Amino acid sequence: MATNESGDPAMTLTSADRQQRPQSAPGAGAAISLNAVTVAYSNPGHDARTVLSGIDLTIPSGEFTALVGRSGCGKTTLLNLIAGLVDPSAGSVSVRGTEPRDARGHLGFMLARDALLPWRTARRNVEYGLELRGIARAKRREIALHWLEAVQLAHAQDHWPWQLSQGMRQRVALARTWALDPSVLLMDEPFAALDVNTRVSVQAKFLELWQAEVHRTVVFVTHDLGEAIALADRVVLLGGGRVLDDVAVEIDRPRDLATISSDRRYQQLYDRLREQLH
Amino acid sequence: MPITEDSRPSLLADADQVPGRSPGSRSRVGLTRETLVVRVLQVSLGLALVGLWQLAADLKWPDPVLAKSPVQSWDYLVGAARSGELLSNTWATMSAVLIAWVLAGLAGVVAGLALGLMPRTERVLNPYLDAANAMPRIALAPLLIVALGIGQSAKVAVASTLVFFIVLSGARAGVRSADAEWLRLSAVLGARKRQLFFKVLLPVATPAIFAALRLGIIYSLLGVVGSELISARDGLGQLIAYDSSVFQMDGVYGILVLLAVIAVILNQLMSLLERRLLLWQPPADR
Numbered sequence A: 001m002a003t004n005e006s007g008d009p010a011m012t013l014t015s016a017d018r019q020q021r022p023q024s025a026p027g028a029g030a031a032i033s034l035n036a037v038t039v040a041y042s043n044p045g046h047d048a049r050t051v052l053s054g055i056d057l058t059i060p061s062g063e064f065t066a067l068v069g070r071s072g073c074g075k076t077t078l079l080n081l082i083a084g085l086v087d088p089s090a091g092s093v094s095v096r097g098t099e100p101r102d103a104r105g106h107l108g109f110m111l112a113r114d115a116l117l118p119w120r121t122a123r124r125n126v127e128y129g130l131e132l133r134g135i136a137r138a139k140r141r142e143i144a145l146h147w148l149e150a151v152q153l154a155h156a157q158d159h160w161p162w163q164l165s166q167g168m169r170q171r172v173a174l175a176r177t178w179a180l181d182p183s184v185l186l187m188d189e190p191f192a193a194l195d196v197n198t199r200v201s202v203q204a205k206f207l208e209l210w211q212a213e214v215h216r217t218v219v220f221v222t223h224d225l226g227e228a229i230a231l232a233d234r235v236v237l238l239g240g241g242r243v244l245d246d247v248a249v250e251i252d253r254p255r256d257l258a259t260i261s262s263d264r265r266y267q268q269l270y271d272r273l274r275e276q277l278h
Numbered sequence B: 001m002p003i004t005e006d007s008r009p010s011l012l013a014d015a016d017q018v019p020g021r022s023p024g025s026r027s028r029v030g031l032t033r034e035t036l037v038v039r040v041l042q043v044s045l046g047l048a049l050v051g052l053w054q055l056a057a058d059l060k061w062p063d064p065v066l067a068k069s070p071v072q073s074w075d076y077l078v079g080a081a082r083s084g085e086l087l088s089n090t091w092a093t094m095s096a097v098l099i100a101w102v103l104a105g106l107a108g109v110v111a112g113l114a115l116g117l118m119p120r121t122e123r124v125l126n127p128y129l130d131a132a133n134a135m136p137r138i139a140l141a142p143l144l145i146v147a148l149g150i151g152q153s154a155k156v157a158v159a160s161t162l163v164f165f166i167v168l169s170g171a172r173a174g175v176r177s178a179d180a181e182w183l184r185l186s187a188v189l190g191a192r193k194r195q196l197f198f199k200v201l202l203p204v205a206t207p208a209i210f211a212a213l214r215l216g217i218i219y220s221l222l223g224v225v226g227s228e229l230i231s232a233r234d235g236l237g238q239l240i241a242y243d244s245s246v247f248q249m250d251g252v253y254g255i256l257v258l259l260a261v262i263a264v265i266l267n268q269l270m271s272l273l274e275r276r277l278l279l280w281q282p283p284a285d286r
Helices: A009-020 A075-082 A100-106 A122-132 A137-150 A166-179 A196-211 A225-231 A264-277 B009-015 B028-058 B070-083 B085-117 B119-134 B137-148 B152-176 B180-188 B193-230 B236-245 B249-277
Strands: A030-041 A049-060 A064-068 A090-095 A107-110 A184-188 A217-222 A234-239 A242-248
Touching (some): A049 A075, A049 A217, A064 A075, A064 A225, A090 A100, A100 A107, A107 A166, A107 B180, A122 A166, A137 A166, A196 A225, A217 A225, A225 A234, A234 A264, A242 A264, B028 B070, B070 B085, B085 B152, B085 B193, B085 B249, B119 B152, B137 B152, B137 B193, B152 B193, B180 B193, B193 B236, B193 B249, B236 B249
Parallel strands (some): A064 A217, A064 A234, A107 A184
Antiparallel strands (some): A234 A242
């Protein structure tokens, strides 16, 4: 899967879909924008707990942004805001120029745990999102098989999730995400639950998929600074509900994950971010 | 089996290890041998128990009135079967068991799922449900028999009060066990309420519903026989009550064993169905 095979039927649907949504082309402006967003949870008997305060953040189309910070810094809440799972207490969030909830048809979502449905085979799990969107059975199946092939799991299409290793399950989740052809990918620590070796291979597969086509906008939450720098175009450091740092990575693509940690720019960024984390 | 995966992406396709068994390649031989051993041991244990019973009867361990042997009980059952008495009474009992199980089971599934999805209603009703479930239902039998007569309706009603609550709590617990991450993912992917119910909540509740239905069929049998013991026109419970009153203990034992055999068969049938429907579960959870 080095290039985007435009002759493939599943991919034809993809490009046709893209044409109907001209906003998703790179450089077409902000995919996501947050203006003075504050999120506070009212806590009975206590003062309201402020999770995010006065966040201004604009993420251009096609940019890969990593949100980093310690646990409890509000990074997952920020992602939930963009997904429309949490409403801001003040300020406004817009995704592709609309309310986050109205943009859900363009969102892909990945979680730390694969969240595969155990009563569906690998292929039927990849079809899940397509099914929710009312895609016809034959088309669903075709798209699902295409993306299972792209993650080298075509042979496991009829396996139940419990029959797959963790890494394989997370690759099924990757296929499920790509099958929806989202223009915005929201990822919440997607590789955090994997062991080191598996993580590297799934990260590489993810980067390969992302780099092979017109870049989709990615918002990637992680607590792992190295992962953030290695994968992203831009790293936003959150702490105490505010943006502490916002830095462009500027390492050339395509990147080689095996050697990137010896890159001088990588080390420089790593030190800069780690200092602020403490 | 250890899960190994190569860290070099280009080799991923070859490095995949499938833990557990892949579909179609189950180790049938090992499974069959194990099953065979279990079956042989089960039959031996059954024969040993019957032998012990025969021995106890022969040596007159209990009171002579009570000391009836398996052979005597078997003869009674054969006689009752010949006269047609056994079949008609078994049918009277089993039809009531099945009617109560199906009706109360359906009602229990619907009520349980509804309560699982409506936490506030559930909180309001909870103490009443607990109270109703704690009530000794067999104590309701005389009342229901007066209200509904000594036909099938009263037994079905008694059994239903047992089955309904068992299935209700199973379905409710099942629907609650939905993983928060599935719901979060489904919401972001744009699942509507109806889709969420049929594609996530109902499948996730299925194992718990089946476990409850399996328990429910046994309780249905207990409810029906209990109700028949108190008063009924026909049924195995009524037969036991009659035989006890005339000290025909071989008949009582014979019917009790027959009931036990019926319960085992029903349980096995349910397990079979369950295994069919829940193929997606890892074998340890089945």
